[in-house]
Amino acid sequence: MRLAIVLVHYHTPALAAAAVEALRRDAEGAGLDPDAEIEWLLVDNGSDAAGRALLDALPVQRIEPGENLGYAGGVNLGVARSSAPSLVLMNPDVLVLPGCLRALLDALAAGAAVAAPRQWWDEERRLLLPPAEPRTRRDEIASLLAGVGPRQAQRARRRWRRHAHRHWEALQPLASWALSGSLLALRREVWERAGPFDPGYPLYFEETDWLLRVRRAGCPAWYVPAAEAVHLHGRSAVAEPRSGRWFEESARRFRERWYGAWFADLLEGAGRRLPRRAELREESPAAGLDLAGLPFPLWIEISPNPAGFPAAAERLAAPPPGLWRLPAGIAERLAGTELAVQVVDEAGRELARSRMQVG
Secondary structure (H helix, E strand, O other): OOEEEEEEEOOOHHHHHHHHHHHHHHHHHOOOOOOOOEEEEEEEOOOOHHHHHHHHOOOOEEEOOOOOOHHHHHHHHHHHOOOOOEEEEEOOOEEEOOOHHHHHHHHHHOOOOEEEEEEEOOOOOOOEOOOOOOOOHHHHHHHHHOOOOHHHHHHHHHHHHHHHHHHHOOOOOEEOOOOOOOEEEEEHHHHHHHOOOOOOOOOOOHHHHHHHHHHHOOOOEEEEEEEEEEEOOOOOOOOOOOHHHHHHHHHHHHHHHHHOHHHHHHHHHHHHHOOOOOOOOOOOOOOOEOOOOOOOOEEEEEEOOOOOOOOEEEEEOOOOOOOEOOOHHHHHHOOOOEEEEEEEEOOOOEEEEEEEEOO
């Protein structure tokens, strides 16, 4: 076997089945025999009877641990059951696009220890998802202060925007550890060197922690723009009522490990005491954005965070016919959500900022 694909799911059998189908198509396009050269390991952290029947019909090995191990524990179990020299670790809500696996495997062959693709939020490939946020004490403080007022929020957006555009505008593989754990390709030797994911993270931050260990071990990680995937972001966690609590628990664990308990306490205390005045008060566009009179090309950023980042973004080379609107699939998934919207020129200057209420 040349490649092991470890896919971890929790009560998302339809998404997992679609992910496997996309992977098999891409593997065949890459010249890989999906049955003879790929180990398929689907870790089933939770399914009802109908879900198990659907997954058992797939050409994969379904591993049922008997409890929800979380993403970290599920990945660890799948990797331990595999033997191939190259690994792909992924969520069920990711659809690889043609050429994705080949580009990632080429990156590993060219020297990357870990590689991750460019990710789109929608199947129309309009909205680019952001890279993972940089994680340092300085970045944590900037994110916290962004909630204090408009000036601090704009400063934090500028800082984040430079980081995002470095990835979005890359044409060649880019050295980066700001990779999404929703899909990672890696060499087994780096897994053995850095160690497995920390199962103490119930959800979130497990790949961030692991990638920092990879970096500390001196192993190169690449963002590979030629590899592309659609990440139906949030579909896995949205049905889990405990996801918010899990995020906070994981964030605390990460901050204590990498910044110290004193800094985690400082952030939490400041978060409770600082005033929150960064909410947008401009009128929401009723149906879409009117971009008439603005200079093109430009970027449209959308974020559920009132401070406006991290954000997904679309680059427009020319004015759209009529109002700019969200891709239909995104609008449907975000119905009832209020988004912060920034219109930004090529130099990163904000031309307009408003709220958008998704109907």
